[in-house]
Amino acid sequence: MKILLLTAGTRGDVEPFLALARAAVARGHSVRTAIPDNSGVDVGGLDTVSLRMDLAQFISEHGVSPGMAAKEFRTAIRPAMSQLLSAAVEHIVEFAPDVVVYHPKVLSAPIAAQRLGIPSVLVETIPSFTATREFPAPFISRASLGPLNRMTYRFADVATLMFRRELDQAVKDLPPAPRTKPRPDATMIPISPQLLPRPVDWPDSVHLTGHWSTHPPAGEEAADSAENDQELLDFLDGGDFAYAGFGSMKAGDPRALGTAIVEAARRNGLRVVAATGWGGIDVPPNLRSHDVLVRESVDHSLVLPRAAAAIHHGGAGTTHAVVRAGVPSVVVPFIADQPFWGYLLHQRDLGPEPVPYRKATTARLAHALAHIGRYREQAAHTGSHMRRENGTAVALDVLESLARS
Structure with missing residues (x-):
């Protein structure tokens, strides 16, 4: 055909x-x-x-x-x-x-x-x-x-x-x-x-x-990615972290968003893997330290299953990738269908209420991350079903x- x-x-x-x-x-x-x-x-x-x-x-x-x-x-x-x-x-x-x-x-x-x-x-x-x-x-x-x-x-x-x-x-x-x-x-x-x-x-x-x-066989793509970016693999093995990425979204003040994400994660004892994507996140140089790793993009199948939480824009593809990995979400919607996905994840007990990008302050994101633990069991359960x-x-x-x- x-x-x-x-x-x-x-x-x-x-x-x-x-x-x-x-x-x-x-x-x-x-x-x-x-x-x-x-x-x-x-x-x-x-x-x-x-x-x-x-x-x-x-x-x-x-x-x-x-x-x-x-x-x-x-x-x-x-x-x-x-x-x-x-x-x-x-x-x-x-x-x-x-x-x-x-x-x-x-x-x-x-x-x-x-x-x-x-x-x-x-x-x-x-x-x-x-x-x-x-x-x-x-x-x-x-x-x-x-x-x-x-x-x-x-x-x-x-x-x-x-x-x-x-x-x-x-x-x-x-x-x-x-x-x-x-x-x-x-x-x-x-x-x-x-x-x-x-x-x-x-x-x-x-x-x-x-x-x-x-989806590659378990471990296959992760191994390839590790060979290409040993620094990333070492970071993933270094303790609890939050993944942050807004994909192709670019609006508002990317540097302010990057700052809010890093500071909110630090308030909750989390390190950060930040994927800058098409420009939606910009982590200022003064915030880049041993607990922050910045990449333009990362392999979701490698990073997400190891994350304690995922801060993302709520696009359909990213939403499914995060849920499939069994990770709770903090959705920061920008436009179109993203508020729908954020609301749906909250309804399914897979993350707190969405935080619109214009309201994504350090305090709001820190509050969302502080309560992320209550969603972990349901996220793991839902992810195991989706992987089938x-x-x-x-x-x-x-x-x-x-x-x-």
Whole structure:
């Protein structure tokens, strides 16, 4: 089977698709994956093509915030989306896949697939498109709105309306549109049921697969990482520490955040492994000592299982990595779905209430870390269950079943 995967967004949006690609190749399928430029993800051994969007550079120049999005929509966001939507259509036409699997940001994918008669599968990395009575769309509210919950999912169509002109341009050379609205043949949600039990009112075409990630045999990747960074391995063996990393997030005052994290950890007798990522954390030189190790990024499979706590932004990928490692979280959300994940972790007794990045002071983070012990048992229990899941295998069963139908 020829599978075309299309994803857009930050590293957390790209890594699950690449995990699925590797699993599909291992099963003997022909797979091509279209991704943004400079995603920072290892694409070795995979057939990847560009969606002509460099989100890393965009965030470096503009940061992330709703205010930025509104200010830069006409001059930066709209032109970037135009390129992405057109590139996606070109890749579908060129590869001629048996199935198109797409991220919600790739708005042109279901339209092109429908016009070309190719089955399509929506991947909800955040459960924001399949309506349920059990909780509202994560971008709308973190608290239940009761009978209004289902109505909140109608806002998912706003993006299509916002980029209608760019969509029309992207698909202008395809066969004419049928009268029916383009809809996916199936939906896959790569979220662990340990975090989000399946709502009873989701249709049968929606599949909660478990998270998509690539996990090496125990000790294998850790050994490789240790050879490349002995200083890191020595630090990990030196006593209790908190991991801190905000991935691709960059907003507010990174130096103030770095200072607050280090000082909060020290108040609780913890050392710190700080991953600066795309610029969200900056540890001042005067705070860098024997109890603080700073890296641009670290291998989660090596570091997280040894951590006493993880201070992170609450992205879907990082959230699953932390929970899988059996470690409690202190979530510092910035934007989008991150408050949802932070709230969900607190609901599942896997960490204290989220601390929004604008309120992430030394005192607040120190208070959160002071109470982290109460979440360790539940985090270990949940992590042991999540490690038994194989989300990519479930997803491939869905795709193969779709191809046979």
